[in-house]
Amino acid sequence: MTAPLDVPGAAETAQPEAVAALAKSSDRGRSLGQIAWMRLRKDKVAMIGAGFVVFMALVAIFAPLIVRFLGHPPNEWNQEMIDPILSTANQPWGGISPDYLLGVEPVTGRDIFSRIVYGARISMLIGFLATLVSVVIGTVMGIIAGYFGGWVDAVISRLMDIFLAFPLLLFAMALVGVIPDAAFGLQGNGLRIAILVFIIGFFNWPYIGRIIRGQTLSLREREFVEASRSLGAGNFYILRKELLPNLFAPILVYATLLIPTNILFEAALSFLGVGVEPPTPTWGGMLSEAVDYYNAAPNFMLAPGLAIFLTVLAFNLFGDGLRDALDPRTQS
Amino acid sequence: MITYIFRRLLAGVGLLLVVSMVVFAIFFLVPRLAGTTADGLAARYLGRAPSPEAIEAVKERLNLDEPITVQYGEFVKGLVVGTEYDSGTDVIECSAPCFGYSFKNNTEVWPQLIDRLPVTASLAVGAAVIWLVVGIAIGVLSAIRRGSVLDRVAMMTALAGVSLPIFFTGLVSLALFSYYWRIFPPGGTFTPFTENPLAWAHGLVLPWVTLAFLYAAMYARLTRAGMLDTMGEDYIRTARAKGLPERTVIGKHGLRAALTPIITIFGLDFGLMLGGAVLTESTFSLPGLGKYAVDAIRGQDLPVVLGVTMFTAVFVVVANLIVDLLYAWVDPRVRVGA
Numbered sequence: 112m113t114a115p116l117d118v119p120g121a122a123e124t125a126q127p128e129a130v131a132a133l134a135k136s137s138d139r140g141r142s143l144g145q146i147a148w149m150r151l152r153k154d155k156v157a158m159i160g161a162g163f164v165v166f167m168a169l170v171a172i173f174a175p176l177i178v179r180f181l182g183h184p185p186n187e188w189n190q191e192m193i194d195p196i197l198s199t200a201n202q203p204w205g206g207i208s209p210d211y212l213l214g215v216e217p218v219t220g221r222d223i224f225s226r227i228v229y230g231a232r233i234s235m236l237i238g239f240l241a242t243l244v245s246v247v248i249g250t251v252m253g254i255i256a257g258y259f260g261g262w263v264d265a266v267i268s269r270l271m272d273i274f275l276a277f278p279l280l281l282f283a284m285a286l287v288g289v290i291p292d293a294a295f296g297l298q299g300n301g302l303r304i305a306i307l308v309f310i311i312g313f314f315n316w317p318y319i320g321r322i323i324r325g326q327t328l329s330l331r332e333r334e335f336v337e338a339s340r341s342l343g344a345g346n347f348y349i350l351r352k353e354l355l356p357n358l359f360a361p362i363l364v365y366a367t368l369l370i371p372t373n374i375l376f377e378a379a380l381s382f383l384g385v386g387v388e389p390p391t392p393t394w395g396g397m398l399s400e401a402v403d404y405y406n407a408a409p410n411f412m413l414a415p416g417l418a419i420f421l422t423v424l425a426f427n428l429f430g431d432g433l434r435d436a437l438d439p440r441t442q443s
Numbered sequence: 444m445i446t447y448i449f450r451r452l453l454a455g456v457g458l459l460l461v462v463s464m465v466v467f468a469i470f471f472l473v474p475r476l477a478g479t480t481a482d483g484l485a486a487r488y489l490g491r492a493p494s495p496e497a498i499e500a501v502k503e504r505l506n507l508d509e510p511i512t513v514q515y516g517e518f519v520k521g522l523v524v525g526t527e528y529d530s531g532t533d534v535i536e537c538s539a540p541c542f543g544y545s546f547k548n549n550t551e552v553w554p555q556l557i558d559r560l561p562v563t564a565s566l567a568v569g570a571a572v573i574w575l576v577v578g579i580a581i582g583v584l585s586a587i588r589r590g591s592v593l594d595r596v597a598m599m600t601a602l603a604g605v606s607l608p609i610f611f612t613g614l615v616s617l618a619l620f621s622y623y624w625r626i627f628p629p630g631g632t633f634t635p636f637t638e639n640p641l642a643w644a645h646g647l648v649l650p651w652v653t654l655a656f657l658y659a660a661m662y663a664r665l666t667r668a669g670m671l672d673t674m675g676e677d678y679i680r681t682a683r684a685k686g687l688p689e690r691t692v693i694g695k696h697g698l699r700a701a702l703t704p705i706i707t708i709f710g711l712d713f714g715l716m717l718g719g720a721v722l723t724e725s726t727f728s729l730p731g732l733g734k735y736a737v738d739a740i741r742g743q744d745l746p747v748v749l750g751v752t753m754f755t756a757v758f759v760v761v762a763n764l765i766v767d768l769l770y771a772w773v774d775p776r777v778r779v780g781a
Contacts, residue, residue, distance in 0.1 A: 273461055275711065276763060278755040280721050282469060284740050285748050289474045289487060375608055379722055382610050383737055398610060402726075405618045412618070416611035424606040431602070 147360075150436040157432020163425035171231040181212060182225035186390045189220035197407070205410035214410040216400070223414050226392035230415065233381075233393045234422065237307050238374040244312025245373075246366050249319025254350055254358065256320070257327025268324070271317035280379065283310045287385040303387050307380065311373050319365050326361055330354055364434045371426035378419050394419050447771055455764040462756040463522070467515050470749050471507075481507040488745050489546055501546055504528035504535065522753070542753055543746035545739075552750035556732065562633055563731035565643065566650055566723065567716040573655035574662055575709070581659070582666025583698060586674065597663065604660025613653045613726035620649060631728035650727045654720060658712065662705065669701035676700075707766055714762025718755020 141149075151157060170177065183189065192206050192215045193199070200206030205214035212224040256267035290306060292298060297305055330336065331354065339353050380386040381395030389396060394415040401412035474484050485501040486493055493501075501507075505528070506514050520526055521541035528535040528544055537544050543552040581601070585594040621629045627649050634642040673679065674697050682692045721733035728734070732751055739747035 273458060276458065276462065276714075276756070276759045277465070278715055278718050278752060278759065281718070281736055281748070281752045281755055282466075284721075284736065285469050285745075285752055286473065288740050288743070288745060288748060289470055289479075289484075290477050291474065291479045291483060295477060371606065375606075378608055379610065382608075383721065383725060384741060395608075395610075398608075398614070402614065405614050406622045409618065412611075412614055416608070416615070419611065420603075420607050423608075424603060427602055427606055 147436045151432055154432040154436065157429050157436070160425040160428030160430075160432065163421065164429055167231055167422050167425070168235060170228055171235040174228045174232055177228050178225045182228065183211070183222040185222065185225040185229045185392050187221065189215060189222065192220040193218065199404065199407045205408045207410060213414045214408070216411055217404045217408050223397075223411060226397060227394070227414055227418050229392045230394045230397065230418065231422075233304075233387055233391065234374050234377060234419070237304060237311065237377045238370045240308040241311035241315070241373045241377075242366050242369045244308060245315040245319055245369055246362060248313065248316035250323050250355075250358065250362060252316065253320040253323025254327050254354060257324040258331050258346070258350060258354065260328075264324070267320070271320050274314060274317045277314060279310075279314050279376075280383075282314065283307075283376075283380055284383060284385050286310055287380070300387055300391055307377060307386065311376050315369060315373065318369065319362070322361055322365055323358055326358055327354060330357055360437045364430060364437060367426065367430035367433055371423040371430070374423055374426070375419070444771065448768065451764055451767045455760050458763070459757065459760050462760065463519065463753065464515070466749065466752050466756060467518055469752075470745065471514055472511055475511070487743060489743075497546075500530040500532075503530045504546075542750035545744055545746050547742065547744045552747055555735065555747070556750060556754050559730060559732050559735050560717075561635060562729055563717060563720060563724070563733065565633075565636060565647060566654065566720055566729060566731060567713060569644075569647055569651040570654040570658065570720075570723075571709075571713055571716070573651055574658035577655065578659035578662030579666050579698075579702075579705070581663040583670055583693065585663065585667045586670030587693060589671065594667075598667070601660040601663045604656055605664070607657070609653060609657050609722045610726045612656060613650070613723060616649050616653055617727070630726070633729055650723050650729060653726075654723045662709075665705055665708065666701060669704060670697055673697050673700045703770070706769060710762040710766030710769075711759065714759035715755065717758040717762075718751065 178185065189211075192201060192211070194201040199217040200215050200220075202208060206220075207214040211222055213227060214223050215221065216223060216226075252267050252271075256264040287303070287306060287310075290302075292302070295302070295305070336349060336353050339349055344353070377386060378393070378395035378398070381393040382399045384396075384399060386395055387393050397415040398412065398419075401408070401415070405412045471484070474487070479487075481502050482498055485498045485505070485507055488501050488505070489497055506517055517526060521537060521539070521543075523539060525539035525541050526537050528537060535544060537551050537553075540553060541551070542556060544550070545552055545555075581597050585597045588594050617630055620627050628646050632646045634646055636643045674693075679692060679696055682696045683689075687696075718732060720731065721737060723729070724731045724733040725737050732754065736748050736751040739745070739751070
């Protein structure tokens with residue numbers, strides 16, 4: 112485990128002379144971070160992904176405003192839109208009109224557009240927070256395992272293997288099932304969201320942990336760590352000031368790629384009926400209600416399905432682009 | 444080799460112990476930490492609106508008033524040698540391996556699990572065959588024709604594949620192929636293989652393809668990345684330099700090395716899936732283990748959920764063990780290292 116050569120992202124501050132030698136004349140004086148940013152901006156597909164991510168984040172933040180101008184309150188029943196016999200929309204195309212941009216739900220007549228817009232809030236919130244939990248635990252465990260090695264590494268690595276072997280979806284379902292309606296000083300949807308964030312985040316940390324451990328293993332043998340130690344720096348100082356900044360790139364990349372996984376996971380739990388409680392709109396919950404109407408009201412099924420698909424795809428495109436941009440091995 | 448197998452077996456048993464502790468903690472310790480009383484917990488094992496007598500009886504039967512360690516001991520004892528749920532007035536037998544007892548439906552969970560296993564196994568095996576063949580083939584082709592139109596189209600499709608929730612693709616495929624075109628039967632139809640192999644396969648095509656699409660996308664991405672790594676190795680250049688045909692270079696030298704990490708991931712994925720392809724089974728209403736667990740959650744029949752979770756964990760551990768042994772067989776370095 113000495114002198115590893117290819118450490119994507121790690122070179123950000125470690126090899127200034129190599130950068131200067133490699134850089135074209137126009138790139139002179141730019142940091143690797145700036146170079147990565149330039150490469151990312153040239154990657155059109157990744158930028159489209161990034162654009163859509165920003166768009167969805169804005170939709171989530173300004174949901175009440177958007178709905179006030181373009182839709183109806185998400186939980187308002189509009190029975191005048193529903194055919195009393197068929198219990199689907201009494202207008203063609205599932206009720207799609209300037210008034211109801213994506214049509215109305217069968218039976219209740221709730222505005223699908225408003226519910227999609229509000230659903231973005233739950234998806235984005237849980238996706239981000241759960242990823243944050245994973246990243247914090249994964250980074251701490253990975254860096255400790257990689258830096259100290261020996262039995263500490265053995266224990267943490269084994270722990271990661273065990274976590275990866277868990278039937279996560281079943282666990283999540285079970286946990287939601289056993290926790291009472293009010294606990295830990297929270298109740299209702301606040302508690303549900305907290306539980307979901309905890310479960311999704313807590314059981315996904317080994318993915319980040321493994322990567323950080325691998326990177327730390329090679330970083331700790333580098334000269335700048337040696338130099339810091341010979342100057343009398345303690346372990347904690349080296350971990351925080353020398354290693355952590357160099358791990359920023361892989362953390363950023365894998366966090367970006369973990370968010371869509373977590374969004375899919377939240378949607379799956381909502382689909383199974385163990386997510387945030389109705390009538391709060393969630394994309395997965397809408398899909399599970401659409402199951403009985405996939406022939407009578409295809410718009411009810413397609414709207415949340417495409418919302419999930421496009422959001423997750425956008426994050427994946429952006430994450431892939433980010434990884435390529437930050438990886439010194441891929442040259443454009 | 445014998446010591447290696449023995450050590451892996453021992454590690455497997457250890458893993459099973461840890462997993463059983465975590466499963467147990469989720470069902471019995473976490474609710475306590477969250478402030479549930481023994482009565483409240485017992486009520487969760489009985490479905491909606493149980494009577495006070497029933498709650499009292501379940502509390503007795505599961506020893507919910509006893510310390511957590513005693514409860515765990517009973518739980519493990521049930522798994523290994525069977526147990527008796529004694530309420531003070533009457534006794535319910537649960538023979539080994541006792542994966543729990545559904546007080547709501549008055550049945551042991553184990554026979555129910557065995558009943559539903561063929562459905563899940565049919566789904567998992569069929570889908571796995573499709574996704575391994577398609578995923579690895581596409582991954583290899585993409586890697587050797589890197590940058591070509593084929594590579595780009597395949598990788599965009601794969602990225603879309605991993606971004607699509609399975610319960611959405613499942614619904615769309617049902618709407619198209621079962622409702623509009625009526626090529627395949629609607630969800631909820633399962634014919635046992637022993638009854639009519641053709642009807643069995645016909646009913647499973649949609650779930651197989653839906654499930655395989657997601658995993659084929661993942662495996663194509665993995666295979667491509669692995670192949671690109673190995674094809675850059677020196678021994679590939681050596682193989683080419685000594686005049687081996689390209690087929691042999693790719694198949695015997697490139698793919699063989701690229702496959703090892705895929706075997707590991709496949710073991711995990713397949714083990715998890717045997718414990719219930721929860722989402723696929725729910726979408727297609729297939730009466731497998733995953734659907735069993737989901738229905739149990741909806742009906743607040745917790746012993747069933749516990750049973751399925753534990754059963755899945757066993758599959759994952761066994762799958763891991765098989766992968767470890769396969770490794771030793773494929774890669775001689777593992778044997779020597781052990």
